Amino acid sequence: MIIVMKQDAAKDDVTKIVAKIENAGLKTHLSVGEEVTIVGVIGDKTKLDVDAIAAENSVQKVVPITESYKLANKKFHPEPTSFAVKNTFIGPDNLTIMSGPCAVETEEQLLCIARAVKKAGATILRGGAYKPRTSPYSFQGLEEEGLRYMKTASDETGLATICEVTSAHAVESAVKYVSMLQVGARNMQNFELLKEVGKTGLPVLLKRGLSATIDEWLNAAEYIMASGSQNVALCERGIRTYETSTRNTLDLSAVCVLKERTHLPVIVDPSHATGVRSYVEPLAKAAVACGADGLMIEVHNDPAHALSDGPQSLTFEQFDSVMEHIRPYAKLAGRTL
Numbered sequence: 001m002i003i004v005m006k007q008d009a010a011k012d013d014v015t016k017i018v019a020k021i022e023n024a025g026l027k028t029h030l031s032v033g034e035e036v037t038i039v040g041v042i043g044d045k046t047k048l049d050v051d052a053i054a055a056e057n058s059v060q061k062v063v064p065i066t067e068s069y070k071l072a073n074k075k076f077h078p079e080p081t082s083f084a085v086k087n088t089f090i091g092p093d094n095l096t097i098m099s100g101p102c103a104v105e106t107e108e109q110l111l112c113i114a115r116a117v118k119k120a121g122a123t124i125l126r127g128g129a130y131k132p133r134t135s136p137y138s139f140q141g142l143e144e145e146g147l148r149y150m151k152t153a154s155d156e157t158g159l160a161t162i163c164e165v166t167s168a169h170a171v172e173s174a175v176k177y178v179s180m181l182q183v184g185a186r187n188m189q190n191f192e193l194l195k196e197v198g199k200t201g202l203p204v205l206l207k208r209g210l211s212a213t214i215d216e217w218l219n220a221a222e223y224i225m226a227s228g229s230q231n232v233a234l235c236e237r238g239i240r241t242y243e244t245s246t247r248n249t250l251d252l253s254a255v256c257v258l259k260e261r262t263h264l265p266v267i268v269d270p271s272h273a274t275g276v277r278s279y280v281e282p283l284a285k286a287a288v289a290c291g292a293d294g295l296m297i298e299v300h301n302d303p304a305h306a307l308s309d310g311p312q313s314l315t316f317e318q319f320d321s322v323m324e325h326i327r328p329y330a331k332l333a334g335r336t337l
Contacts, residue, residue, distance in 0.1 A: 003062050006057075073262065082265070085203050117159075166187060207269070
């Protein structure tokens with residue numbers, strides 16, 4: 001349920017409504033926009049005298065919310081969310097570029113890539129230290145050693161950093177080294193992990209599960225937000241369909257749906273979606289055109305010998321080209337790149 005305050009409602013009026021709700025044992029979420037203030041109500045509504053709230057002179061209307069996700073709901077928070085990640089922002093004014101290798105391999109490799117992606121215009125360095133691979137015999141990541149390399153690269157280049165976490169232990173280690181945590185597709189509904197990630201208060205990138213519906217995805221984001229972190233971005237990285245020409249099927253319609261249902265920023269990952277580097281540029285352009293707030297693009301100094309996802313990784317020259325070619329799209333979308 002949300003309570004929409006009248007435009008002329010004073011701050012004291014809002015405080016009075018919030019107090020009534022919290023005194024009834026419920027939680028509130030305040031969204032103050034340029035034209036309207038909304039008080040979100042979280043908890044058992046039967047404990048609240050809704051009619052008495054609606055009768056307050058300062059209240060314009062009370063609106064029930066039928067969706068199970070509340071904090072992530074656009075009705076709770078009509079203005080699009082923007083948040084800082086170290087010295088950059090993710091939100092409606094920027095086109096945020098997250099780039100780097102699928103897996104951190106060596107300190108020298110990561111520093112080389114970090115310098116290159118920063119020069120091309122990326123503001124967040126991605127790198128995998130924990131790799132949940134399909135095969136148990138594939139490279140599983142350097143774990144905390146890789147996280148230390150991420151910190152070194154961030155200190156040298158000034159880039160913010162993001163790394164996937166796969167367990168509570170990984171979360172405990174990662175918070176010491178990176179600017180933002182990532183929950184991968186395979187863990188989208190690992191609810192205990194989502195709670196642990198939310199407790200850190202760090203910004204979080206939540207990737208869509210392999211076969212997850214948008215409602216399931218938004219409810220997963222709700223777990224993170226309900227646990228403490230309000231700065232969540234959603235990442236569309238392709239879903240599993242019958243098509244085998246690409247690694248996954250990139251659902252760009254999800255960007256449009258999310259923009260209607262949630263205030264959270266939306267990132268698109270054309271690298272994991274396709275698994276083919278030649279498809280990354282056209283789908284990156286399409287993602288920007290349909291409203292994405294950012295892109296996650298894999299870049300490697302030597303894709304042919306990458307320990308993970310070489311076929312979808314761009315060389316430095318290819319990444320430079322992609323960045324140059326998406327600039328007009330970013331400008332048309334009214335975003336800074």
